[in-house]
Amino acid sequence: MSAASKTGVAILGAGLFAKEAHVPSLETLGPLAPTVKAVYSRSEKSARELADEVTKRLNTKPGVYHDSDPASNLDALLARADISSVIVVLPITQQPSIILKALAAGKHVLSEKPVAPDVASGARLIATYNAEYKPKGLVWRVAENFEAEPGYIAVGRAIRAGKIGKVVFFSLRVVNYIDQESKWYKTPWRTIPDYQGGFLLDGGVHSTASLRVMLPSSLTHLSGFASLNKDYLAPHDTINTILKAADGSHGIFELSFAAPSASRSSIGNGTIITGTDGYLTVAQTKVQDPVTGGDKSVFRVTIKSVKTENGKAGPEKEEVIDEAVRGVELELASFFAAALEGKDDGLGDPLGALKDVALIQAALNSEGKLVDLENLVQQS
Template sequence: MSTASNTGTAILGAGIFAKEAHLPALQALGPLAPKLKAIYSRSEKSAREFAAEATTLLNATPDVYFDGNPSSNLDALLARSDISSVIIILPITQQPSIILKALAAGKHVLSEKPVSADVASGATLIAQYEAQFKPKGLVWRVAENHEAEPGHIAAGRAIAAGKIGKVIFFSSRAVNFIDQDSKWYKTPWRTVPDYQGGFLLDGGVHFVAALRVILPSAMTHLSGFASLNKDWLAPHDTINATIKAADGSHGTFELSFAAPSPSRSDAGGGIIITGTDGWLQVQQMQARDFVHNAEKRVFRITVKSATRDANGVLGPEKEEVIDEPIRGVEMEQASFFAALGGKDDGLGSPLGALKDVAVIEAALTSDGKLMDLEKLIGYF
């Protein structure tokens, strides 16, 4: 990727993920990212706190914008000619209107997942972008870091290379412990969610996106059940579903934020893909970085390939282990900024993100009925 142009970028939103993920990602990209020239938050206090952290990490002080003052509000930020792109990290139901506002101001947009609160509104948003703003050369991408994770991409490539044969079945299991003291739960817009699924939508699309990247064909049908097991995680906190893919493979999808204790989160999680000639597992874990003599979180991909002799007799398995550092936010930003320079690698497609929402929505509403995911999206 070439060095970013001199035009700047801005971050709209000053919450936890903006501070803990997007700022460090900009720092890691260095000159490959545009200069962060502005930050917007609804409150002046949060905007200034975020700007102070940005100054420390990036050695550049972004200008501060917030609601209540016409000279320093969002409209004023979007009117700046030296800012060509924005990264939007706002509550789910607020994002669509801000995405359209930024595009109408002529800005390229990277917006945090999910693409929308539901499939219908997401399809409308994408159609409006395709009709009004894409023809003007404006780029809109959805920031789904699990789609951009090198570990998930490596797993998909191993399957595409035939290392486990034809995919037969798969499983994805993610069980999370969320209590009322969690920093994620204490975020006000999550405490009383005004969108379907609560954490299942906000966090669940990550695990769907991982499957979307790894599986060799699209998920087409789903049947499942949803339930609420902890009142403070309303409207739902657990889904279990069976999914079919276009190539005839099928699998199970288990997602919950209602683990009774933290230890349950560590039991049997991850993705396993089974093929005719082997199987593959993807797990998050700690691994030793011997170069820097430190522990780091990685996605570990373990590939077990069956071998047979000339007579077809099963021999010893071949094993390959691939460790990829967790750096999805950095990679999604890099992909977005490269797209602004005309180098589109396909990551961050709004339609791809809509497919992730469709899986969650289908699981929430199925109640055992078979759901046609392509029909739900209404393919345009």
């Protein structure tokens, strides 16, 4: 029996990412996803706009729920017996309470990253889930699409296979250009963020998740600095850090949303991981789709392997892997398999997402001092 024939799913939140990422991914999944039977937003206008998008792309007419009508509010949606799961795509500070509300209503939950605004509140949320809702068989997963990206997973697989030997050092650089006309900036909750880091938290957990997936050993320590260089990106827009992993490898993580121009964001971005027997690079690029003839986004992994004998490097071998960008689609498929069929592949574990928040929080507060990342998570 397909997931679509079972109880339905609701989308809570009607912002850009719900419309531009989740709905198209549900369309791609087709019968592998349950029917979207309801949408919710604080305002009726945005809820109806999302409902129209669902109707257009998924050929179904969902119920519309919003806060301006007590008969059609979130409580009414969560009371529906024909909805077994919800996708939460709401502002960062609102998500924890909505996650708990949905779990209390007996719904499986997929919540957008980050898991919470800070480590302490994320740890409390996970503890409550583990104590009260997980024993009841309810599934809660965090939608971190970079964790699901086949490109990053391919990197982790190549390193475990020994293609570059033991990891020695690494670097991840992400420089973005955000101006006040950007559709991502104009969202009110981003314009005046009531959470640490602003864009650095909201977007930065993608980068930390990619490191978590690629590196063979967990990150244990961080030292770094944070700054604000464009007032409209307050409270911070740039972090530069040094990281250490449990296996002794170390590296650099640089993240900024304060590029002076769009062209700066196209220079030097990407990941380089260097080992004893070679190195690899990862970067997002465009390639021609052989089916449609148009462009499609891929993560390109280039592996350079070299064996050293008697202190002399042998010939270098190159392997190139292109993996289509499809993390949102795959995280949704994984969640539905876990929630509806009990097939849990471990993707979207809230504890992994908490470690992503911990790295960003440490970078924002380090001021050059060494931060023990494991203690930060365990003591919260």
